[in-house]
Each structure stands twice: as C-alpha cells, then as structure tokens.
Amino acid sequence: MNDNPVPANSARLSIMVIDDEPIVCKRLQSAFLKAGYRVEAFTDSAAALARLMDEPFDAIVTDLKMEGTDGIQVLTDAKRRHPQIQVVVITGFATMETAKESFHQGAFDFVAKPFKLSDILDCIKRIENRIRPAGQEGRAQPSTV
Amino acid sequence: MQWRPWNRFRREGHPADETLATVWRIQALFNNFRRILEQNNAAIEQMAAMEQALGGAYIFDRAFLEASVHRLSTLVHHVVYNLNALTDNTHVALYERCEQIGRTLRQILAGKPETDQPEVCIPLGAVDWDLEPEVGLAVVCLAEIRRRSEIGVAEGFTVTRTGCLALIRPDLQWPPEALRERLDAAVADLVRKTGTDRLSVSLVSIDALSPSRLPGATCTPADLADTLERLLHRIPADRASIEPAAQPAAALVQAAAALETGEVATMAGDAAGLEVLMVTAHTPETPDAIDRYFLRRAQPFDIVASEIAAKPDDKSLPEGQRPTAAGVFGLLRGSAFLTPGAMKSLARAALVLERLLGEPCLVDWQRTSDGTIVVTGLRSMVPPDPAERKTDLAAALASARICGQGGQTVQSGVAAGTVVHVDERSDPAAFPLGAIAVARSASPRLAPLLQRAGALITEIGTATGHLGIVAREMRVPSVFAQPGALDRLAPGSMVTVDAAAATVYEGILDGLLQSGASGGELFPTDPEYRILRRLLRLILPLNLVDPRAADFTPRGCRSWHDILHYCHEQAVHELTHLQERRPGLAGLRTHRLRTGVPLEIRILDIGQGIAAQAGSEAGVSDLRCQPLAAFLKGLNAPRAWSRDPAALSLKDIASGGPPPAAGGNLAIVTRDYFNLSLQTGYHFSVIDAYQSPDPQRSHIYFRYAGGFADVRRRTRRAGLIHDVLALLDFTVTQKQDLVVGRLKPTDTHSFETVMGVLGALTAFTRQRDTVMTRDADRQILLKRFTEAFLPPAATEGTQ
Numbered sequence: 047m048n049d050n051p052v053p054a055n056s057a058r059l060s061i062m063v064i065d066d067e068p069i070v071c072k073r074l075q076s077a078f079l080k081a082g083y084r085v086e087a088f089t090d091s092a093a094a095l096a097r098l099m100d101e102p103f104d105a106i107v108t109d110l111k112m113e114g115t116d117g118i119q120v121l122t123d124a125k126r127r128h129p130q131i132q133v134v135v136i137t138g139f140a141t142m143e144t145a146k147e148s149f150h151q152g153a154f155d156f157v158a159k160p161f162k163l164s165d166i167l168d169c170i171k172r173i174e175n176r177i178r179p180a181g182q183e184g185r186a187q188p189s190t191v
Numbered sequence: 192m193q194w195r196p197w198n199r200f201r202r203e204g205h206p207a208d209e210t211l212a213t214v215w216r217i218q219a220l221f222n223n224f225r226r227i228l229e230q231n232n233a234a235i236e237q238m239a240a241m242e243q244a245l246g247g248a249y250i251f252d253r254a255f256l257e258a259s260v261h262r263l264s265t266l267v268h269h270v271v272y273n274l275n276a277l278t279d280n281t282h283v284a285l286y287e288r289c290e291q292i293g294r295t296l297r298q299i300l301a302g303k304p305e306t307d308q309p310e311v312c313i314p315l316g317a318v319d320w321d322l323e324p325e326v327g328l329a330v331v332c333l334a335e336i337r338r339r340s341e342i343g344v345a346e347g348f349t350v351t352r353t354g355c356l357a358l359i360r361p362d363l364q365w366p367p368e369a370l371r372e373r374l375d376a377a378v379a380d381l382v383r384k385t386g387t388d389r390l391s392v393s394l395v396s397i398d399a400l401s402p403s404r405l406p407g408a409t410c411t412p413a414d415l416a417d418t419l420e421r422l423l424h425r426i427p428a429d430r431a432s433i434e435p436a437a438q439p440a441a442a443l444v445q446a447a448a449a450l451e452t453g454e455v456a457t458m459a460g461d462a463a464g465l466e467v468l469m470v471t472a473h474t475p476e477t478p479d480a481i482d483r484y485f486l487r488r489a490q491p492f493d494i495v496a497s498e499i500a501a502k503p504d505d506k507s508l509p510e511g512q513r514p515t516a517a518g519v520f521g522l523l524r525g526s527a528f529l530t531p532g533a534m535k536s537l538a539r540a541a542l543v544l545e546r547l548l549g550e551p552c553l554v555d556w557q558r559t560s561d562g563t564i565v566v567t568g569l570r571s572m573v574p575p576d577p578a579e580r581k582t583d584l585a586a587a588l589a590s591a592r593i594c595g596q597g598g599q600t601v602q603s604g605v606a607a608g609t610v611v612h613v614d615e616r617s618d619p620a621a622f623p624l625g626a627i628a629v630a631r632s633a634s635p636r637l638a639p640l641l642q643r644a645g646a647l648i649t650e651i652g653t654a655t656g657h658l659g660i661v662a663r664e665m666r667v668p669s670v671f672a673q674p675g676a677l678d679r680l681a682p683g684s685m686v687t688v689d690a691a692a693a694t695v696y697e698g699i700l701d702g703l704l705q706s707g708a709s710g711g712e713l714f715p716t717d718p719e720y721r722i723l724r725r726l727l728r729l730i731l732p733l734n735l736v737d738p739r740a741a742d743f744t745p746r747g748c749r750s751w752h753d754i755l756h757y758c759h760e761q762a763v764h765e766l767t768h769l770q771e772r773r774p775g776l777a778g779l780r781t782h783r784l785r786t787g788v789p790l791e792i793r794i795l796d797i798g799q800g801i802a803a804q805a806g807s808e809a810g811v812s813d814l815r816c817q818p819l820a821a822f823l824k825g826l827n828a829p830r831a832w833s834r835d836p837a838a839l840s841l842k843d844i845a846s847g848g849p850p851p852a853a854g855g856n857l858a859i860v861t862r863d864y865f866n867l868s869l870q871t872g873y874h875f876s877v878i879d880a881y882q883s884p885d886p887q888r889s890h891i892y893f894r895y896a897g898g899f900a901d902v903r904r905r906t907r908r909a910g911l912i913h914d915v916l917a918l919l920d921f922t923v924t925q926k927q928d929l930v931v932g933r934l935k936p937t938d939t940h941s942f943e944t945v946m947g948v949l950g951a952l953t954a955f956t957r958q959r960d961t962v963m964t965r966d967a968d969r970q971i972l973l974k975r976f977t978e979a980f981l982p983p984a985a986t987e988g989t990q
Contacts, residue, residue, distance in 0.1 A: 067252040069719045073712070074250065080706055082585025138254035160244060160251035163691060 059174050060101070063087040064094045064120060065109040065136070070159075074107060077163050083170065091115040095123055102128045105154075105173050107166065110137035110144060118151060125152045132173045136161070217769070218797045221861065223277040227270050227762045228881070228888050231755050234266040238731055238752065239655040245723050246654065246663045247603030247691055247713045256723060257300060263730065264293050267751050274758040278765050284745035285754060292729055292751055299725045311354030311365055312377040315347050321728055325351040326441045327397040328715060329569040332547045333443075336566065339642045339665070341624070342540035345557065345565040346385050347445035348377045350419060352397055355440055358416065359423045371416055377444070378412045387446035390415055393568060394422055394440040400571035400716065402553065405440060409447045419444075445567060449475055449557035451528045452567075455541035458551035458574040458705065459485060462495045466701035470537050472528035473500070482528050489687075489699045490608030490625030490645050492538040494531060502526045533564055539624050544569055546604060546666045549714025571716070574705070584702045591703075595648065595680055595695030598673030601659045603691035603712045606645035606668050607699045610680045613640055627688060629680045633658040633671050641667045646688040648676045648695065660731075666715075670695075738764075739924075759888075767879040767892045770857060770868040781857070782809040787827050788954065792856045792867070800860030816860040818880040819867070821943040825950025830979050832954050869953065878949060882942050889936050893921070893949055896929040898960040907963040908956055914973050915952055918981060919945050928960075944982055951980040 061083050063074045071087035078085040086103075088094035091112050106124055110117035121133045132154040137144060140158035148156045155169050241259050244251050271285045309325050318326055318334035326349045337344040350358075354373070357365035365373075381387070392415065393407035406425045410418040419442055426440060451472050459469035462485040472482040480500035486492045508528065529537070541554040548569070555568035611626045619639040622628065628644040630637055633652025638661045641647065647662060652671035662669040668690035680686060680695060687700040691712060696703070713720050728750075735743055735753045738760045748754045781793040782805055794801055794809060800816040801809055811827075814820045825831065858867040864881045879892040895912050898905035905928035912930045916923040921932035936942035955976055963969065 065252070069713075069717055070250060070252050072717075076712075080584055080588075082589070138252055138258070160240070160249035160255045162249055166250065 058082060058084050059105065059170070059177070060084045060103045061086075061170065062094060062097070062103040062106045063108075064091050064106065064112070064117075065089065066091070066112045067109070070109065070136075073163075074166065077167065078170070081167055081170070091117075091120055095120065098124055098127060103131060104177055105132045105134065105170060107134045107136060107170075110135055110148070111139055118147060121148065121151045121153055130177075132176070134166070134169055134173075136166075214795070214797060217795075217859065220277055220769070221766075221797055221864070223273045224762050224766055224881075227273045227277070227758055228883060230266045230270045230273070231759055232883075232885050232888055234263055234270070234751070234755055237263050237266070238727075241723065241727060242660065242663065242731060243654055245713070245720065245727060246601055246659075248600050248654070251719070253719060253722075256719065256726065260293075260296050260300060260726060263751060264289075264296075267754055270755055270758045274762055277762055282745060282758075282761060285748070285758070288745050288748045288754060289751075292748075292754075296726055296729055299722060299729075302722075309351055309353040311351055311357060311370055312373045313349050313351060314377070314380070315344060315349065318349060320724060322351075323721060324397070324725070325353060327352075327395045328548065328721075329395045329400055330441065330443055332544050332569055332715075333566060335547055336540060336544055339543070342536050342556075343563065343565045345391075345445040345559075345567045346381060347443060348381060349395075350374070350377075350442040350444065352441050355394075355419070355423055355442055358420050374416050378415055381444065381446065382412055385446040385448075387448055388412070389447040391445045391447035391567070392418055392422060393443050394426070395443050395568075397441060400548070400552075400569070402570055402572050404568075404570065415444065443568070446559075448560055450560060450562075451475075452555070452557040453481075453528075455537050455554040455556065456551075456572055457488070457541050457545040457554070458572065465495055466705050467495050468538055468541060470529065470534050474506075474528075484527070484529065484534050486534060486538045487699075488538075488542065488607075488701070488704050489685075490539075490606075490623065490627075492535045492625070494534065497527065499527055528558075529564075536624075537564065540566060542625070546668075547715065549666070549712070549716050549720075584706050587700060587702045588696075591700055592697040593694055594684075594686060594697045595673055595676055596693065598648075598670045598676075598693045599654045600690055600693050601647075601654045601669035601671050602662045602666055604646070604666065604668030605687065605689050605703055605706065607687040607704055608645045608685070610682055610684045610686055612677060612682050613637065619643060627680070627686055629676050631677060635661075641665050646670075646690065648673050648680065648688065650674065650676045763879065763881075763890055763892060766866055767877055767894070769859065769866055770877075782807060782813075784808075784814075784858070785810050786823060787811070788832065790826070790856065790869075792858055792869075795857060795859045796861075797859060798861035798864075800862055800865070814860075815862050816858075816865050817863065817943070818882050818946055819858055819860055819865040821946035822865070822867070822878065822880070822950040822953075825947035825952070825980070826954050828951050828954070828980070831951040833957070833959070876953065878953075880942075880946060882939070889942055891921075891932075891934045891936060891942070891945060891949070893932045893934075894930070895956075898928055902927060904960045904963045907966065907969050908960040910969045911959070911963070911972050911976070912952065912956055914969070915948070915976060915981070918977065919948060948980050952976070955980075 061078050063071050063078070063085060065071050066089050068089055071089055075085045075087040086097065088097070092115050095115060106120065108117045108120045117135050117137070121135065124131050124133055133152070134155045134157060135148040135153045136157045136159055138159040140156070145156045154173060157166060157169065237259055243249060244255070267289055271282070271289055274282055274285070313322065313326065315334050315337060318330055320331055323331045330349050333344045353365070354370065357370050378390070388411065389409050390412055391407070391409050394405035396405060406422045408418050408422060422442070423440065451474050453470065453472035456469045459467050461467065466488050467485040468488050470484045470486065473480055480502065482500050483498040484494060485496040486494050506526070508526070537556060541552070544554055545552050548571070551572045551574045553570045553572045554566055556564060556566050558564050606627065608626045609623060610629055611623060613622065613628045613630050615634050615636040617640065619642065622640050622643045624643050625645040628637070628640055628647045630647070630649045631651060633649040633656055635657040637658055641661055644667055646668040649671045650673060652658060654671060659669070659671065668688055670688070670690050670693045673693065685698055687696045687698065687703055689696070689703055715721060730751045732750045733752045733756055734749050735747055735756055737743065743757065745757070748757055781795045782801060784792045784794050785808060786792055800814070800819070802813040802815060805813040811820065811823055856867070856869050858865050863883070867878045869876045875897045876895040877892070881890050883889045893916060895909065898908060909925050909928045909930045913923055913925040916930065916932035919934065921934045923930065923932040934945060936945055959972065963972070
C-alpha cells in the first residue's frame with residue numbers, strides 16, 4: 047500500500063493512514079493526495095509503527111479495530127514517540143466507551159464509519175489550522191466567481 | 192402485558208369493560224400500524240445510506256456492508272411481524288420471502304454465487320449487472336454501452352464462468368451433451384443474425400481487468416467448443432481453480448469480420464499541453480500501418496493532433512473516399528481511416544466505458560463490412576505517471592475559479608463540457624453528447640437525458656429520488672440541490688464538474704479530468720463496490736408498484752423494498768376497512784362532534800386526537816387531530832353545500848329503496864391519523880388519512896360509493912369525484928358509482944390542502960347525483976368545484 051513515501055521536511059502536511067481494509071486506505075490516500083497533502087497508507091499497523099520510527103508525520107488517521115496492533119495501541123505509541131502528532135481515530139464499531147478511551151489517550155477526533163469524505167477533510171483541515179495557523183500553510187484557496 | 196386486562200374483562204363479560212377492551216384492541220392495531228411505518232422509515236433510511244455509499248458519498252468498509260444487511264434484515268422482519276399482528280396472520284408467506292432474500296444476501300456477503308443453477312450461454316443483449324459474477328465486469332460494461340451509446344457493440348454472446356468451467360471439468364449440472372447443445376443454439380442464433388462464418392472468441396477476466404489480453408482466437412462456428420476448451424487450458428495453472436467461484440474467466444463470442452480495427456486509450460497523456468485520449472486504426476492485413484488520433488477528453492472532443500500512416504491509393508475509406516481525395520471544402524482530407532465524427536463517437540463511447548468501469552481503459556473497436564463501427568472488447572490501462580499529476584492537481588484546483596458549489600453528491604466523478612440548460616420538455620435526442628446538463632429540479636422525466644449527459648447539476652432534488660437512482664445506475668457525475676446553478680452556470684459556458692466535491696469550476700481542468708478517472712472515488716473495480724451493488728439489487732428495486740396487479744403477493748416480492756411496500760399497502764388496506772370489519776364500533780363511548788353542518792359525526796379517540804378536557808360533545812376547537820381538522824375546514828365551507836332541493840324521479844325512488852342500515856358517521860382518530868366512515872343519505876364513503884413527519888410515509892385513501900338516484904346519475908357523480916381526485920394527483924379508479932383514490936402527498940402543505948378539498952368535495956357531491964341528469968353536468972360541476980376549491984396549480988391545463 048505504501049508506494050508513495052513521504053519525503054522528509056516537506057512543507058505540506060504529512061498524513062499516515064492505517065486501516066486493515068485496503069479500500070479505506072486507497073480512498074483516503076487518493077482523497078488526501080487530491081487535496082494536496084502528502085500521504086502514506088498502511089494496511090499493517092505494525093509496519094506503520096515501524097515507519098513512524100523514521101518519519102514523524104503531522105497526522106495519523108487510524109482504524110480502531112485491527113488485527114495485531116489495534117488503533118488505541120497505535121494512538122498511544124505514536125503519542126509517546128511524537129507528542130505533537132495529531133491522531134484521528136476512525137471506526138465502524140463506535141461506542142461511547144471507545145470514543146472516551148480514544149480522547150483520553152489524546153486523540154484529536156473520533157469519526158464513526160461510514161463517513162463523508164468532506165467530514166474527514168474538514169478534520170484534517172482543523173489539524174492543519176492547529177499546526178500551521180492561517181497564513182503559514184502555504185496552500186492557496188480557490189477563488190469563487 | 193397489555194392483553195391481560197382485556198382477557199380478564201372478556202372472561203367476566205362486563206359490557207362496559209368489553210367496550211374498553213375493544214378500544215384497547217383498536218389502539219393495539221393502530222400501534223402495529225405505527226410501528227410498521229416507523230420501521231419502514233428506518234429501513235428506507237438505511238437503504239438510502241447504502242445507495243449513497245454506492246454513489247461514492249461515504250468512505251465505508253466491509254463491516255458497514257455486513258452491519259447494513261443485518262440491520263435491514265431485522266427491520267424487514269419486524270415490519271412483516273407487525274403486519275401479521277395487524278391482520279391476524281394473513282400474510283405469513285412473507286416470512287419465507289424474507290428468508291429467501293436474506294439467505295441470498297448472506298451468500299453475496301460470503302462471496303458465493305447468488306443462484307444455484309447459472310446459465311452457460313447468455314446473449315449480450317440479456318446481460319445486466321446482476322450477471323457480473325458470471326460474465327465479468329468487462330462484458331457487463333459492453334452490454335450497458337450497447338443499450339446507451341450511438342456506437343454499438345458487436346453482436347455476440349457470452350459463455351459464462353459456469354459454462355467455461357463445465358467445458359474443462361465434468362459438471363453434474365451441465366453434462367457435455369447439454370452444454371454443447373446450448374453452445375450450438377447460441378452459435379446458430381449469432382450466425383442467423385449476422386450471417387458470419389467466422390467467430391472471434393476471447394476470454395475475459397471475471398474478477399479484475401488487466402491491460403493484457405487473455406487468450407483469444409478465431410474459428411468456424413462448428414469449432415467453437417473445441418477452440419474455447421483449448422483457450423481455457425492456456426490460462427496459467429495458478430489461475431485456474433477447482434472451486435467454481437474462483438474460475439477466473441468467461442468468454443465473449445462475436446462475429447469476426449472487420450475492414451478496420453483499432454483501440455481507444457482513454458488516457459494518453461499530453462498533446463499540445465492538453466489532456467487527451469488516443470484512437471488508433473489499422474487494417475487486419477497491415478497491423479503496423481497505424482493511424483493515431485488524439486482528442487480532448489472533454490466534450491466536444493476536439494481533435495488535437497493526428498499521425499496518419501501511409502496507405503495505398505486504392506484503399507477504400509469511409510464515405511467512399513480515397514486516401515488522396517479532396518474533402519468537402521476542396522482540401523485533401525489525408526488518408527485517415529476514420530472520419531472526425533466517427534473518432535468523436537468512439538471517444539464518447541470509450542469515456543462512457545471508462546466511467547462505468549471506473550478507471551482508464553483500452554477499448555477495442557472494428558468497422559464491419561457494412562461500414563458500421565462497433566466496440567468489441569474492453570481492458571484496463573495504466574495511466575501515465577498518476578502520482579506526479581495528482582500532486583500538481585492541488586495547486587491547479589487552488590488557482591481555479593469556482594462557478595458553482597454546494598448541494599448533495601448523488602454520484603461522484605468528474606466531467607467537463609458545455610453547459611446546457613434543460614427541463615422536462617427537453618428533447619433527449621437533441622442534447623449534445625457529453626455536455627453538462629443543468630436543470631431546475633431533479634425530475635424523473637430527465638432520466639433519458641442521462642444517456643447523453645456528461646454530468647448533471649440541479650437546483651432542487653434529493654439523492655434518494657428516482658433520478659438519483661438512475662444517475663448512480665449509469666454512473667453519471669451528479670450534484671443535486673446546488674443553489675443558484677441555473678444563474679451561475681450560463682448556457683454555452685465550458686465547465687468542469689467535480690461531483691464528489693459538489694463543485695463546478697470554470698473552464699476545462701485537464702488535471703482534474705485525469706484525477707477523476709484514476710483514483711479517489713469508489714469504482715466498480717473495487718470489490719466493495721461490486722458487493723454493494725449486488726446487495727442493492729436484492730434490496731432496493733421497487734418492482735411491486737400496483738396493488739391491483741396480479742403479482743402483488745408475497746411471492747411477487749423480489750426485493751426487501753418490495754416487501755416493505757407490500758406491508759405498507761396491506762397495513763393501510765387493513766385500516767381503511769377497519770369499521771366494516773368491526774361494525775359494533777359505533778356503539779362505543781364516543782364524543783359527538785359539533786360540525787356546524789347538517790352532518791353528525793361521532794369521534795372515537797384512540798390516541799390524543801381530541802383535547803383531554805373535551806366532554807361528550809366536542810367542538811372543532813377540541814380536535815387535536817390535524818388531518819381531520821383540515822378535512823372539516825373544507826366540509827364546513829358554506830359554498831360546498833347546495834341549498835337546492837334534490838330532484839328525484841320515480842325511477843330514482845324505485846332504484847334508491849330504503850336507506851342502508853345506518854352505521855353512523857364515525858371517525859377513529861389519533862393526533863396524526865383518522866379513519867372516517869361517512870354515510871350521508873344513500874352514499875357511503877371512507878376517508879383514511881395518516882400524516883407522517885416523513886411525507887413519504889403519509890397517505891390519503893378516499894372511497895365513495897352509492898347514492899339515491901338511478902345508476903346513470905350515480906355514475907355521473909362518481910365521474911365528477913373521479914375527475915377531482917385525478918386533478919389532485921390521486922391514483923384513482925372508477926367502476927360505475929364506486930370511486931377509489933389513493934395519494935401519497937409530497938409535503939405537509941399539500942396534505943392539508945388535499946384534506947380540505949376532500950372535505951369540500953364530500954359536501955359538494957352530497958345528493959348531487961339526483962340533479963346530474965345530463966352527461967354535460969359532470970363537466971359543468973367540475974368547473975364550478977375546481978374554481979371554488981382547487982389550488983390554481985392543480986387546474987393548470989384543464990380549462
């Protein structure tokens with residue numbers, strides 16, 4: 047899945063997508079690329095955590111329920127290594143408990159599947175605004191006729 | 192628990208308690224009805240979410256598909272249970288239909304074939320999306336374009352996965368003689384249609400398309416089975432499987448006769464700085480002398496560049512031309528195999544295939560001996576360096592000018608072309624192929640335009656309406672409810688539509704066009720898409736639309752939507768006959784309603800239909816039942832009541848006889864429902880109306896019969912009622928003096944307007960039969976009534 051490694055020190059927001067369902071990785075990777083972000087996608091959460099050793103991403107979008115290392119472990123491990131990293135948890139098994147647990151571990155947001163593309167893009171936009179306040183993101187806005 | 196008191200009362204036999212128990216029983220029946228509506232609503236919402244997911248509106252995973260089917264299964268079962276509780280188990284056969292459909296859905300989720308006895312040969316004209324697991328995506332796409340494009344598909348048939356498997360492995364269902372018999376019949380049919388003596392046989396992949404061709408060959412009709420068997424044995428061993436579901440290929444058999452042949456590559460990189468597609472052409476005899484034409488990917492598909500191969504001067508070209516002949520303006524036309532019109536038609540057909548397939552593709556075509564150009568095959572292709580282009584896209588979009596934004600994504604995708612404003616009167620045949628249709632509302636009557644439109648934008652409409660369903664079926668990028676689209680998108684302007692982002696950009700954005708076809712959306716090549724599409728085939732279609740049809744039965748239900756609709760109709764039918772089946776209801780403790788007109792109506796309140804403090808006599812102001820209040824407003828209209836005495840003849844008196852047994856005028860009411868049984872003199876009518884917060888679930892039922900006058904006059908009055916109901920958009924039938932009308936109002940306002948008109952109609956037609964002595968009276972009275980009581984919109988075109 048990771049066929050487009052993120053170059054280090056790029057000015058664009060870097061996002062890691064982790065979901066054991068290839069369709070989710072594929073669609074999110076494609077949508078984030080189209081929006082101008084740098085993206086790497088992983089269907090194997092252990093491989094994703096190994097990649098985090100090399101590259102501190104700006105944001106992680108991770109599934110919660112995965113074989114092996116689950117989303118909460120990804121969240122806690124990523125936060126421990128890179129406290130500034132922003133993590134969005136996505137899940138098809140959303141409960142109040144899992145949401146609470148995610149926020150308790152420092153998640154930026156918690157999104158239940160299925161979700162609209164615009165919802166996750168809005169979420170990433172808020173992360174971008176937090177990391178790079180207005181005027182620093184370097185991405186022009188489209189003009190309206 | 193609620194039945195325990197009733198049973199006790201029954202045992203003890205107290206008349207007053209029996210009355211109370213009867214009220215409880217009616218309440219229980221109505222609660223069944225209400226639950227049917229609530230569960231129906233929830234199921235429809237779930238179905239809509241699944242359908243929108245297919246259009247690309249949501250990111251979802253397999254768990255969503257499994258959870259959706261599970262939830263729908265539960266809801267549909269509950270609806271069936273409540274209908275049977277409402278009707279004393281009259282519809283138990285529905286449980287079996289539920290289980291059959293549910294079992295097939297579970298098979299689809301498990302990746303198994305839907306049917307136990309698949310066919311082995313299917314003509315292309317009979318292939319649809321249901322057959323995709325048996326014939327492969329490419330064949331389904333070819334069959335679809337055969338129905339909708341000006342470019343045809345070569346006549347032929349497909350040998351299904353089951354047929355291919357039976358050819359190379361003994362099969363109990365399809366022994367060799369039965370299999371050969373089917374193949375011979377299909378070949379004979381193809382030879383009869385085309386007159387061909389050579390067949391082209393090509394294997395097609397079932398599960399995924401690839402840029403490379405699977406084995407193919409030409410053969411005589413008599414050699415087809417042997418040739419096909421040889422080809423199947425050439426599939427690499429690691430792809431073949433003993434599992435039927437894993438058999439990797441089907442076969443496409445077509446007539447082999449081509450003057451020229453070639454390909455269309457829908458994504459061919461840049462030419463003159465513009466994103467283009469490429470059409471190639473050559474003769475079968477000179478495969479190395481290839482024409483190449485480069486066309487823009489946006490309507491009107493301008494030709495950007497061409498490379499023309501040298502040809503002998505005696506080569507016959509389309510339209511009787513020769514390679515060095517002068518064209519219509521006296522210019523030498525060169526030696527192209529294809530005319531510009533043919534190139535553009537091929538371009539459009541290839542882009543429709545790309546949209547159906549969901550990724551860039553290679554389309555094979557050929558020109559047959561009669562000069563017709565037909566598509567013969569479809570493969571996927573690898574687009575040029577997609578990652579680099581996508582990175583550039585963000586900057587291109589940031590600097591692009593937006594000329595339309597907002598609304599609801601109905602089907603994601605990207606298209607560019609000329610804006611054309613359309614409405615329900617637009618001629619589909621005159622719509623420019625591939626142009627961008629912009630309309631005021633998403634009327635179902637626009638559906639034929641989708642055959643030719645590159646994209647569709649409307650100012651009004653919902654993704655779950657009929658047009659939305661058709662747009663998703665055809666995968667036409669569509670956005671509904673975009674504010675001000677008609678004003679902002681001027682006719683003739685060039686735009687690019689990104690439906691997933693509900694955004695329209697000024698001009699043609701080549702980078703976006705390329706992106707839309709190379710990733711970012713949900714495509715038919717994605718397994719989840721194909722599973723969802725197969726699931727929806729058994730969930731969404733509404734086949735049972737006419738309650739009077741012979742197949743409006745549990746056995747006739749082919750989808751869960753059919754079952755839900757059947758249950759809803761039967762539940763309404765049960766309620767509308769509630770009073771007839773329970774004649775003792777009028778004797779219950781009721782309120783007498785002061786109506787202000789010479790009509791006594793008694794009210795039986797089964798759920799907040801009347802103010803708690805109302806006494807045995809209630810005024811209109813005590814009513815909490817909104818549908819009945821709206822009806823009474825019309826009933827009380829002074830102009831609706833005729834002051835003329837009834838004109839009776841001896842024949843009327845002879846035919847009228849004594850008044851029917853008086854059942855009284857009883858309204859069973861809740862806050863949002865009433866069932867009114869009216870007997871005014873010699874006619875009998877029933878009005879059953881439910882006003883749901885969701886207008887889709889509201890209904891109005893109106894039945895009218897009888898009268899005092901002779902049958903001809905009663906029939907004239909029934910005709911008048913029929914005409915009024917028809918103007919109100921009721922589905923209405925009339926048989927002599929019996930009129931039955933059904934309506935699903937579109938919103939609260941129209942519901943209350945219609946109820947008022949029905950009230951006025953009830954008063955206006957009272958005893959009218961006696962004065963309708965001529966056929967012309969029907970029209971005269973209709974005009975008088977419509978001018979007084981119908982909203983202007985209902986009478987447009989009737990004067």
